[in-house]
Amino acid sequence: MALVVLLGKLADLAGASTLPLPLPMSVELNWETLKAALPPALAEALDDPRIRVAVNGALLPNKSKLQAGAGDEIALLPPVSGG
């Protein structure tokens, strides 16, 4: 299993603040296979270039190069709110 954590309005789109993704240990997730595993409305929103991704608490410089698998926490981070 991998855990997708949804912040801000992405949690609304997903209907939850976390989404467990059942995954065999052998499967690698990349950006495209992650999106395919998510609800379509959420997946569509994720290509917004302002949305950042962190794997196990580390921000990815380039989310399209995502590599994750079972046991990883993938956080989807929309732009933070202003004052």
Added chain:
Amino acid sequence: MALVVLLGKLADLAGASTLPLPLPMSVELNWETLKAALPPALAEALDDPRIRVAVNGALLPNKSKLQAGAGDEIALLPPVSGG
């Protein structure tokens, strides 16, 4: 009588923070006669252009135009201290 109030280091020069000037009611003080009535070391310091003068709480735009007399309070104000 007129009262001269000395602030900051001018009080040290005068040896007091106020100097009462005995004055007949009829005498008018101007800048030169005021200085003549003060201790010489103090009088000499007063021409420093940074020293301001207030009469009865009102700052004079030009201290050399001072006009005061009996019953007036004349404050001699060196530059204020910085932080």
Added chain:
Amino acid sequence: MRDIRLLDRVFMPGMLIGPFTNANPGLGGVSTFVGEVRSDTGVEALELTHYEPLTLPGMHQLADRAFARFDLMGLLMVHRVGLMHPGEPIVCVSAAALHRRDAINAVDFCMDHLKSAAWFWKREKRDGEWHWIEPREQDHSDLSRWQA
């Protein structure tokens, strides 16, 4: 003295600032900013979400940058998370320094970066409905002041 915290309950800034000031003996000045949930805007409640693995480390990195940039003796940075109501403090930043310019500028710097670059997501409840708050242009111009 460095005190960086996320708090999920209401707090009284005075309870933080007194001990913080005392913990920095010899200081010349303490500058403090306290932000509260505004009550003039029809907002009934405010909710701040954070992502623990990024938010607290981000605040510590911001503190590192403030210590590197200004001559500080101490920095207090406390941010509320969770559900808040109008009049409650959201954020308290306090800087102690020998000289006032460092203290004042450090608070200004931390506030600009906390508001715009720290990992918080805010939503407001108005007329019973929740709305997410988007980034504001003002925040970007606030940040650009520090890039010279």
Added chain:
Amino acid sequence: MRDIRLLDRVFMPGMLIGPFTNANPGLGGVSTFVGEVRSDTGVEALELTHYEPLTLPGMHQLADRAFARFDLMGLLMVHRVGLMHPGEPIVCVSAAALHRRDAINAVDFCMDHLKSAAWFWKREKRDGEWHWIEPREQDHSDLSRWQA
């Protein structure tokens, strides 16, 4: 809410800021600066002299300018006079506003002008001897920031 005072006794800033904050309901932020007598400089005591007919009106005029220049809800400006010792607060300026930029800038503005343009004369006691403090160049450059 406007509270401008000269105090000739030691004061605790927290005792002023709590009530000040509460007196401005609906505020978005409160910025505060507290200056203390520094203890690192070998100063044993500090004495501030003021000239009552100018000093307090001068502080009120400064408050007028701050209210005219920034969008403020409240301004607290308290200055000690008389004999002080290291660690004691000298000055406390606090500004309440809807927006943080106004609050922070108003405190900065008031501090720069209080230090350089208000009618206070300071002397320090070092090794048992009193020395008058002269104006500093830094204060003039601080002031010039506001003349744009």
